[in-house]
Amino acid sequence: MELEIRDVSKTYTNGVHALKRVNLTIEKGMFGLLGPNGAGKSSIMRTIATLQIPDSGEIRFAGQNIFTNPTEFRRQLGYLPQDFGVYADASATTMLDYFARLKGIKNSKERKNRIDELLQLVNLTEHCHKAVDTYSGGMRQRFGIAQVLLTNPKVIIVDEPTAGLDPAERNRFYSILHQLTDNAIVILSTHIVSDVTDLCGDMGILNNGCILARGKPDALVASIERKIWRKTVAREELNQLRNNHKVISTRIIKGDIQATILSDTLPADNFTQSPADLEDFYFSYVPELAV
Structure with missing residues (x-):
């Protein structure tokens, strides 16, 4: 199971050359994409998530170009952006049930069992009836991971997930992410070096739209x-x-x-x-x- 990014470039209408022939092959496990704000990390994440099409190059998952049938790839994708909206006054259980229906889980018992399993995984069971818009930053990120995992994705993207979290919430989030790496490619996009040090067995450094370095953290050090x-x-x-x-x-x-x-x-x-x-x-x- 590999995600192959081949010569991907992207220039926006305002003239910003966000990605410049990016090449990466990412295998199962945790991959850290490290770079400063404005480096192009969100651009490559949005491209992998098929939210935008590159000007040139291609991205292949399991040998298939993801833009040939983006709907099929999205069924295997979980994407947690840096900021995501929630409905006012809606509880975690209500929102997860709604998203599970959107993702095609039609059987009510199956939905309930999956939601209960995920709430336990992200340690939100006792808060599941509280409105998500009242959650702390760390609780919202954990809710976001539960939402991402509803359909057991094979590729998981998390964009700047620990920015603004206190150390305790960051450690809880680390623990959850670590549990996902046995069965999926998990791409962690961050500007926080300690995130990559603590979590990732493979990494790349992105700046000004280019990959500057790539390898295992220990080998790079x-x-x-x-x-x-x-x-x-x-x-x-x-x-x-x-x-x-x-x-x-x-x-x-x-x-x-x-x-x-x-x-x-x-x-x-x-x-x-x-x-x-x-x-x-x-x-x-x-x-x-x-x-």
């Missing part, structure tokens, strides 16, 4: 091991450092600025070699906003 150097610096040193070295990130630690440099050798006096992590690899490709 290993490629820059022994090349990461850190030092606490004064703000007035930063410009000179950036002129002379590849400063990939800066962060404030206890009021001081810590600069991180990517270099094969000691870049300057008093820098300390440090273990690399996925955030270092990410920033080596996607420039961080300057402190």
